[in-house]
Structures are given as C-alpha cells and as structure tokens.
Amino acid sequence: MNGHLESDIPIRLLVIEPSLNEAESYISTLRNAGLVIHPTIVSDNEKLLDVTDGEQPDLILLSMPEQKEQLETTTKLCRSAFADLPCVILYKDQNIDPETLLQAMRDGARDIISANDPDHLQLVIKREAGDLQIRKRLAITQQKLKEAEARCTTLIASSQDAIAYIHEGMHMQANSTYLEMFGYVNLDELEGLPILDMVSPKDHKSIKAFLKTLGDDKQELRVECQNSAGETFDAKLEFSPATYDGEPCTQIVIRNDSQNKELEQTIELLSNQDGQTGLANRQYFMGKMEQQIASLQESGGSCSLYYIVIDNLSEIRADLGIIASDNLLKELAQILLSNTNEGDLLARFGDHTFTILSATSESTDAEAMAEQLRQVIEDYIYQTINITCCIGVTLLGEDISSSQDFINRAYHAYESAKNNGGNAISLYDASEMQASYGEDNTGDEARINQLIEHALENDRFRLVYQPIVSLQGDSRENYAVLTRLLDKNNEEILPDYFIKHAKQGEQMAKVDRWVINKAIEELAEQRKEGRKVNFFISLSSAALEDEGILLWICDCLRKYKAKGAWITFQIRDKDLRNHIQTAKKLIDGLKKIKCLLAVDQFGSAPKAETLLKHLPVDFVKFDFDLMEDLATKQDRQDYLNELNALAKSHNVKTIAMGVEDANSLAILWTVGVNYIQGYFLQEPSENISYEFSSA
Known part of the structure; x- marks a missing residue:
C-alpha cells in the first residue's frame, strides 16, 4: 500500500x-x-x-x-x-x-x-x-519502543511487585522480587520451571483451567502459592498478554499491597487530622459523634460534649502575630490532650475552638471535668500572656436527634458562659436555654435580628473562603464565599442558626447585598495583585425577589472595577423552582454582564433535568447529603453517576461539596466529577491562600 x-x-x-x-x-x-x-x-x-x-x-x-x-x-x-x-x-x-x-x-x-x-x-x-x-x-517509533522497553525492563527490575513472564506455562524471565518471593537466588534456577511449581497442589486444577481460558484481556486469579521450601501463602495473580524479546508471552504480576495499605492508612490519617495541632478535625469529630449518638440512643446510654473556645484570641493574635498564636494553639491542644480521659475524643473544631466527646454521663462529673479544663488553661501562661477560655457542656438526652442538635446545645451553653464575662463554664439547662435560644421564643428571634441589624450597620459579618479544586487539571483559583456572623465578643454564630432568623426577620436580602459588596471588593483586590481568583457567591430566595439586586451587582462591579466573568452566582435548586419566573429575569440580566450560574444542592429534588433544560446553567453543585457515607452506599454512588452524566449531557460542569475523606475523593474521580469542595481540601478560612498548583 x-x-x-x-x-x-x-x-x-x-x-x-x-x-x-x-x-x-x-x-x-x-x-x-x-x-x-x-x-x-x-x-x-x-x-x-x-x-x-x-x-x-x-x-x-x-x-x-x-x-x-x-x-x-x-x-x-x-x-x-x-x-x-x-x-x-x-x-x-x-x-x-x-x-x-x-x-x-x-x-x-x-x-x-x-x-x-x-x-x-x-x-x-x-x-x-x-x-x-x-x-x-x-x-522513530521503533527507537521509542526500544527505549520504552529498556525503561520498562528497568522499572520491572526495581519494582516491589513480583513480576514474571511465562510462555506455554514455563518461566522465561522474572524480577528479583519474584525470585525472592518464591525463594530462588537467581534466574537460572527459575528458567524453564512451570508456573505450576509456584502454586500449591490443591490449586493446580484451577490454575490449569484458568490458563486454558487466557485471552487478550487482563485477568486475575487468587490461589495458594508455595515457595521453593514448600511454604504456602495466599496471593492474587494478574495475567496479561505481553511480549518478551519480541516473543508473545504472558506477564504475571503479584501485587505488593503493603505499600498501598500504608498509603491508604496515611491518607486516612491525614484526612481525619487537623494539620496544625495533630488533633482530630471537625468532619472526623462530627462523624464519630453521629455514630456515638446512634449507638448510645439504641442502648439507652449517655455521654457529654464540651465546646471550648479560647477567649480574646483575635486580640492575642494581633499582639503576638500569626506564627506565635499558631504555636499557642498547638500547645493548648497538647494541654487539653493530656487532661482528657482515655477513650474521649478531642478535636479542633474551628480556628480557636476545641471539642471533646466524653464518656462522662453525669452532670456533676461533666461540670467537674469542664472546671478542671478551664483551670488548667487559666494556669497556663504563654509569653507573659494569661490565657483563659469559656466552656459549654451538654449531656446527651433522648430529645437529641442528630449530632448537629448536640453541638448546637454545647454551643449555646458556651454562649451562656461567655455572656457571664468569660473564663467560665456553663452546663446546658433546657429550661434556661429555651428562654434564650428556643425556636418558638420571640425574644430570641428579636435578639438575633438585632444582632444581624447591628452586623449590617457595623460590618459585623465575616467572609471566609473555601477552595473549589479541579479534578480535571483546571488550575483556575475558584473559591466559595461563605458568611459568618460575629457576636459582641467577635465569636462566630453558626450560620445555620443566624440565617434561619435572618429569613424569618426578612433581613436576608440585606445580608445578600452586604455579602455581594464585600466579596466583589475582595475579589477586585485579589485581581489587582495579579491572582486569577474567581468567586462563587450564594444568592438566597430573598435575592430572587429583590428587584434592585441586579442593579446593585452592576454598581458593585463598576465601583470596584471588577468583571462579571470573575463571579459565579449560586442559587439553591429549591429556590430556583419556587421562584422560577423572577429567577429567569435575574439570570438573564446576570448573563448579560457575563456572570456565571451554579445550581446549588442539585439532585435534592426530583426531575433534576428540569432546571438544566430551562436555565443557562454553567455549574451544578451536588447536594451535601449525596456525599454522606458515599464510599459505603452504592445507591448514592449510582445516583451521583446518573446526575453527573446528566449534567455533562447539557455541557454543565459538576462540583461535589462536602468532600471530607479520601475514599469519597476516589469515587468522585472515577465518576468524572469536575471539581470538589470540602474540609478534605481545606476548612473555610479568612485567608485566600490555597495552593492550587500543588492540588
């Protein structure tokens, strides 16, 4: 030809x-x-x-x-x-x-x-x-093949996996790992020996039948192997077609799983650990607490939870600097660890917040333990500075339905201790807390609404940022913008709590505008410094009904000389469905100024494709619930695969939120998800400093 x-x-x-x-x-x-x-x-x-x-x-x-x-x-x-x-x-x-x-x-x-x-x-x-x-x-190809074969030979020789080549059941070549595994000193002893000599007699029949069926595909077989001394061991043999010295043959690989197991253990440890203090991290703590609650409620037992916040750390950090204050937190972590009972779980829950899940189940014992911890920290002096803390304590009760309820109670108890002037402890009391935090209490709603109004007028909200990292090689620096409310002592109030009250008090539209203004201001500053940062900013249902929100966004872009293409606005699936007409109008306007659109909590409602058909969606962020126990629940993996394929069919990129462990990451990679966000990468931070190039 x-x-x-x-x-x-x-x-x-x-x-x-x-x-x-x-x-x-x-x-x-x-x-x-x-x-x-x-x-x-x-x-x-x-x-x-x-x-x-x-x-x-x-x-x-x-x-x-x-x-x-x-x-x-x-x-x-x-x-x-x-x-x-x-x-x-x-x-x-x-x-x-x-x-x-x-x-x-x-x-x-x-x-x-x-x-x-x-x-x-x-x-x-x-x-x-x-x-x-x-x-x-x-x-050129033949030369490249020759070089590749030489590299392959070198790699095989140095591989920790046992590798051999057989032809018609007889050994042709093997690396040193294979020889050592089967007790041979050099290749001369092995050449010409049948593969059957490496297998225990009880598995001869199965391997003979297996070898007869070998084709062009890679196949595996588990057998009991035996070495030259007759000692047996279980192994998984991988067979694949190959060539050696130009002759067709079969390659056998026996994997060395020890390194993989060590790597998996290391990854698991790192994914469960706070990198700075070495304590358990937040997501690991919440998972363990959820398991503990389920187990104790089934058995009728109880436990206690301690919410520990270091007083005035922002002032301490301003005085000492970041490095010294970080060292302080490390030392405090070790102090708490040495004063925690065996079997209790200590975690770094936030920047300067620690939590302890303890087997202590009596209120007097729990209070005594909290007081001991408070006293130990008060006695500690760091660079001439007296350190104090507030500790909220709660016991597991029958009316607690989830780990979030449990942590909320401990947090409310902590707030009570802090409101008493700091350096104090407080045990959660249902009747007392009902008066301060109960959902049906109008006084509490008024108090939070006043706090929100004060925050809007005095910049008492705080923006934190969490990286959104590509699994497909995209190196753009994407960050989700998250909002925190600061109380009078500069401590954060949990978002789930204050957002609920902001919606009830019809203040959410104002919060949205505050966030948009501050986020675009920060984004413009990052761009001036030469960083190619993009922000994902959430819009609530209130923003969809705010007729002036588009003009507000345009004014902010003009004010800070920012571009719409740097911003993706994310809106919950539920809110889009409930406000579809106003949403379309707003989204049309956002598209005209080059902003992108993400559907948040995608997959939480039936007929997921509906929004993709009717709206110009650029991204979908999968619902948090899909990530929970993803590695062990096949039905969730199947649904995630289905949603991901659906999005891809509409040329929409996908983001998995709430990624908290390496096992989930492996599944998301296999599914083909474009981006991930979660504590596995980094917890939300005031600093925009994630190293995307090393991700």
Missing part, C-alpha cells in the same frame, strides 16, 4: 543529470504537482562524490547514462553513500533494451520512468516520498 504524503513537508531531492536544463525541467514538473522540492543537482560521478559528505537527501532521481557500465558505477556509489535511500531512474531512449531496465530494478532502483512521462514522474515521486516518511516514522 502506498504511503500518504504530507505535501507540506519538503523533499530533499538529489538529481543526477548531465543537463542542467533538463534537471530544472524535472524539478519544475514536481513542483507543479504541489511538492516542496529542495534540490541538489550533480552532473557526473565526480561531482556526486563531492555531495556525499553533505546533507543526506530524501530521494535520488537518476537520469540513465548511455553507457551501461556508467549506470552500474553510479548506482553503486549511491548505495554506498546513501544506504536505504530510494532511487528512481529516468530513461530517455525509448528503444532501450527491457533487460537493461529490469537489471536496474534488480540492482535496487525503486522504479523506472520514461523522461517523456511527467505525470508518471509526479506519481512515483509522491509515492516514494510518502513511503520514505512512513519509514522514518517507523524508525
């Missing part, structure tokens, strides 16, 4: 022709066919010798001399100087002896062409140049 010529590749053509005019005629004929010709013209053998030391031509076009002996001399010179180079011969004498032409072909000419047939010349040169390109590519 003729090779296909890439016509834009130049052909270095050596033309051996006594007449310069005729040589130029041949070259012109070839160029007229669209070929790029770089010619070298020689008129005789003497001049041919002068060019043999120069640049190697691609093709030789030889005008047949009148003397037969001269033709033989010229072709020998060409073969000697340019081995494996195609030579095409042109003859002018139309009455030439056919035997002469045949002999020229026998001597290596690729073709014989009449000088009076320019069309034939063009076709042959195209063919030969195409074939030459293929031969060159083949030579």
Whole structure:
C-alpha cells in the first residue's frame, strides 16, 4: 500500500543529470504537482562524490547514462553513500533494451520512468516520498519502543511487585522480587520451571483451567502459592498478554499491597487530622459523634460534649502575630490532650475552638471535668500572656436527634458562659436555654435580628473562603464565599442558626447585598495583585425577589472595577423552582454582564433535568447529603453517576461539596466529577491562600 504524503513537508531531492536544463525541467514538473522540492543537482560521478559528505537527501532521481557500465558505477556509489535511500531512474531512449531496465530494478532502483512521462514522474515521486516518511516514522517509533522497553525492563527490575513472564506455562524471565518471593537466588534456577511449581497442589486444577481460558484481556486469579521450601501463602495473580524479546508471552504480576495499605492508612490519617495541632478535625469529630449518638440512643446510654473556645484570641493574635498564636494553639491542644480521659475524643473544631466527646454521663462529673479544663488553661501562661477560655457542656438526652442538635446545645451553653464575662463554664439547662435560644421564643428571634441589624450597620459579618479544586487539571483559583456572623465578643454564630432568623426577620436580602459588596471588593483586590481568583457567591430566595439586586451587582462591579466573568452566582435548586419566573429575569440580566450560574444542592429534588433544560446553567453543585457515607452506599454512588452524566449531557460542569475523606475523593474521580469542595481540601478560612498548583 502506498504511503500518504504530507505535501507540506519538503523533499530533499538529489538529481543526477548531465543537463542542467533538463534537471530544472524535472524539478519544475514536481513542483507543479504541489511538492516542496529542495534540490541538489550533480552532473557526473565526480561531482556526486563531492555531495556525499553533505546533507543526506530524501530521494535520488537518476537520469540513465548511455553507457551501461556508467549506470552500474553510479548506482553503486549511491548505495554506498546513501544506504536505504530510494532511487528512481529516468530513461530517455525509448528503444532501450527491457533487460537493461529490469537489471536496474534488480540492482535496487525503486522504479523506472520514461523522461517523456511527467505525470508518471509526479506519481512515483509522491509515492516514494510518502513511503520514505512512513519509514522514518517507523524508525522513530521503533527507537521509542526500544527505549520504552529498556525503561520498562528497568522499572520491572526495581519494582516491589513480583513480576514474571511465562510462555506455554514455563518461566522465561522474572524480577528479583519474584525470585525472592518464591525463594530462588537467581534466574537460572527459575528458567524453564512451570508456573505450576509456584502454586500449591490443591490449586493446580484451577490454575490449569484458568490458563486454558487466557485471552487478550487482563485477568486475575487468587490461589495458594508455595515457595521453593514448600511454604504456602495466599496471593492474587494478574495475567496479561505481553511480549518478551519480541516473543508473545504472558506477564504475571503479584501485587505488593503493603505499600498501598500504608498509603491508604496515611491518607486516612491525614484526612481525619487537623494539620496544625495533630488533633482530630471537625468532619472526623462530627462523624464519630453521629455514630456515638446512634449507638448510645439504641442502648439507652449517655455521654457529654464540651465546646471550648479560647477567649480574646483575635486580640492575642494581633499582639503576638500569626506564627506565635499558631504555636499557642498547638500547645493548648497538647494541654487539653493530656487532661482528657482515655477513650474521649478531642478535636479542633474551628480556628480557636476545641471539642471533646466524653464518656462522662453525669452532670456533676461533666461540670467537674469542664472546671478542671478551664483551670488548667487559666494556669497556663504563654509569653507573659494569661490565657483563659469559656466552656459549654451538654449531656446527651433522648430529645437529641442528630449530632448537629448536640453541638448546637454545647454551643449555646458556651454562649451562656461567655455572656457571664468569660473564663467560665456553663452546663446546658433546657429550661434556661429555651428562654434564650428556643425556636418558638420571640425574644430570641428579636435578639438575633438585632444582632444581624447591628452586623449590617457595623460590618459585623465575616467572609471566609473555601477552595473549589479541579479534578480535571483546571488550575483556575475558584473559591466559595461563605458568611459568618460575629457576636459582641467577635465569636462566630453558626450560620445555620443566624440565617434561619435572618429569613424569618426578612433581613436576608440585606445580608445578600452586604455579602455581594464585600466579596466583589475582595475579589477586585485579589485581581489587582495579579491572582486569577474567581468567586462563587450564594444568592438566597430573598435575592430572587429583590428587584434592585441586579442593579446593585452592576454598581458593585463598576465601583470596584471588577468583571462579571470573575463571579459565579449560586442559587439553591429549591429556590430556583419556587421562584422560577423572577429567577429567569435575574439570570438573564446576570448573563448579560457575563456572570456565571451554579445550581446549588442539585439532585435534592426530583426531575433534576428540569432546571438544566430551562436555565443557562454553567455549574451544578451536588447536594451535601449525596456525599454522606458515599464510599459505603452504592445507591448514592449510582445516583451521583446518573446526575453527573446528566449534567455533562447539557455541557454543565459538576462540583461535589462536602468532600471530607479520601475514599469519597476516589469515587468522585472515577465518576468524572469536575471539581470538589470540602474540609478534605481545606476548612473555610479568612485567608485566600490555597495552593492550587500543588492540588
């Protein structure tokens, strides 16, 4: 089959022709066919010798001399100087002896062409140049294959997996790990031995049957192996077709799982651990607490929860600096750890918040433990600074339905201790807390609403940022913008709590505007510093009903000289469905200023495709609930796969939120999710400093 010529590749053509005019005629004929010709013209053998030391031509076009002996001399010179180079011969004498032409072909000419047939010349040169390109590519490929095989051989030799090659059941080659596994010193002892000698006699029948069924696909078999001393061990053998020294054979790999297990254990440890203090992190603590609650409620038992916040850390940090205050938190973590009962779980729950899940189940004992912890911290002096804390304590009761309820009670108890002036403890009291925090208590709603109003007027909200990292190689710096409410002591109030009251008090639209303004201001600053940061900003249902919100966004962009393309506005699936007409109007306006749209909590409602059909969606963020126990729940994996495929079919990129462990990450990678967000990467932080390049 003729090779296909890439016509834009130049052909270095050596033309051996006594007449310069005729040589130029041949070259012109070839160029007229669209070929790029770089010619070298020689008129005789003497001049041919002068060019043999120069640049190697691609093709030789030889005008047949009148003397037969001269033709033989010229072709020998060409073969000697340019081995494996195609030579095409042109003859002018139309009455030439056919035997002469045949002999020229026998001597290596690729073709014989009449000088009076320019069309034939063009076709042959195209063919030969195409074939030459293929031969060159083949030579390069063969060299690459040779190098790859050499690298592969080196890797196999140094691999910690046991690897061997067999042909018709007999060993051909094996690496040192394989030899050591089966008790052999060198390859000579193994060559020619059947694979059956490596398998316990009880599994001979199964491996014989297995080998008969081997095809072109990779297959696995678990058998009991035995070494040269007759000692047995269980192993999984992976069989795949291979070649060795150019001969077809079968490769056997016995994996060394010890390193993988160590790596998995390391990843699991890191995913459950706070990197700064070495304590359990928030997501691990919440998961363990959820398990503990379920277990104790089933058995009728109880436990206690301690919510510990270091007093005035923001002032301490301002005085000491970030590094010193970080060291302070490390030392406090060790102090708490040394004063925690065996079996209790201590975690770093937030920036300067620690939590303890304890088996202590009596209120007096719990109060005593809290007081002991408070006293230990008060007695600690760090660089001449007295450190104090507030501790909220609660006991597990029958009316607690989830870990979130449990932590909320401990937090409310902590607030009570803090409101008493700091450096105090407080035990959760249902009747007392009902008066301060009960959902049905109008006084509490009024108090929170006043706090929100004060925050709006005095910038008492805080923005924190959590990276959204690509699993597909996109290095853009995307961050989710999250909101925190600060109380009078600069401590955070849990978002789930204050947002609920903001909605009830019809203040959410104001909160949305505050967040948009501050987020765009920060985004513009980041861009001025040369960082390609993009923000995902949430809009509540109140924003969808706010007729002036689009104008507000435009004003903020203009004020801070920011661009809409830097921002993705995310709106909950539920809110979009409940306000579809106003949502469409707002989204149309956002699209005109180049903003992007993300559907938050996608998949939480039936008929997920509805919004993708009717709205210009750029991203979907999967519902948090999908991530819970993802690694162990096949139905959630299947649903996630379905949702991801649905989004991809609409050219929508997908984001998994709430990623808290390596197992979930592996599944998301397999599913093909585009981005991930969660505590596994980084907890929300005031600093925009995530290293995307190392993710």
